[in-house]
Amino acid sequence: MADRRQSLLDAALALVSEGGLDAVTIAALTERSGMSNxxxxxHFGSRAGVFAQLYADSYAGCLTAMVPALDDRPARPVVRDLVLRYVDWVMENPSRARFLYAAPDHADPVAKQAQFAPVMRWFSERMAAxxxxxxxxxxxxxVALGPVHESVRRYLLGTFDLAAARDLIADTVWAALSP
Known part of the structure; x- marks a missing residue:
């Protein structure tokens, strides 16, 4: 059952990568996945259900890559590490990143806030200190992550060398957050 579900999500992600959100139709999903309507x-209730699950999985994967940076080191190396992990995740998962940027309205705001809580907690504690x-x-x-998001958007459009700018982006975010 999980394999069928994942096959449908993989098909949806491939369709988004090839033609954007509009390319994901029920007919295209059945054709791509080989499964029935x-x-x-x-598994998902609707096309919107497919998008919601794909968003949740992609967002969780992104945070899973970032959260290990949040430790007891001084703030500067943690902020830089967090940014670099995000940039690296995007470069390793461009289809998922493209989907996250294209489909923010498919996020469950309560779930997203809960997933982001460890990041907010770390930042709040460091700000308080x-x-x-x-x-x-x-x-x-x-404000703080704007440079990262704009750089990623341009990278996903094929107009920006994200790998070459990794350190500059991390330094820029640190400059915005430096006390």
Missing amino acids: GSIYH GELRTVPPWALEP
Whole structure:
């Protein structure tokens, strides 16, 4: 059962990579996966259900790559490590990253916030300790991680050398958060 489910998600990701979100139709999923409409509806309920699961899996994979950076080292190397892990995850998983950027409305906001909680907790603790510039929680991602997101967007469009800019991006994020 899990294999069938994963096959459908893999088919959806391949379709998104080839033609964007609009390429993922029930007909295209059945053709790509070799499964019936019934399997799609059984496992996911709808096309939106496929997207929701694909988003959840991709977001979880991204955070799984990043969270090990959050340790007791001084703030600067942790922030840099977190950024570099994110950049590396994107370069290793461009299809998933492209999907995350293309389909943010398919995120479950409660689940996303819960998954991001360890990152927010680490930043909040370091801000409270004066190791990082105090940034309101709502501004952490757009203000501090803005350079990362814009660089990733350009990389996913094929107009930016993300690998060559890794350290510059990490240094820029640190500069935004440095106390």
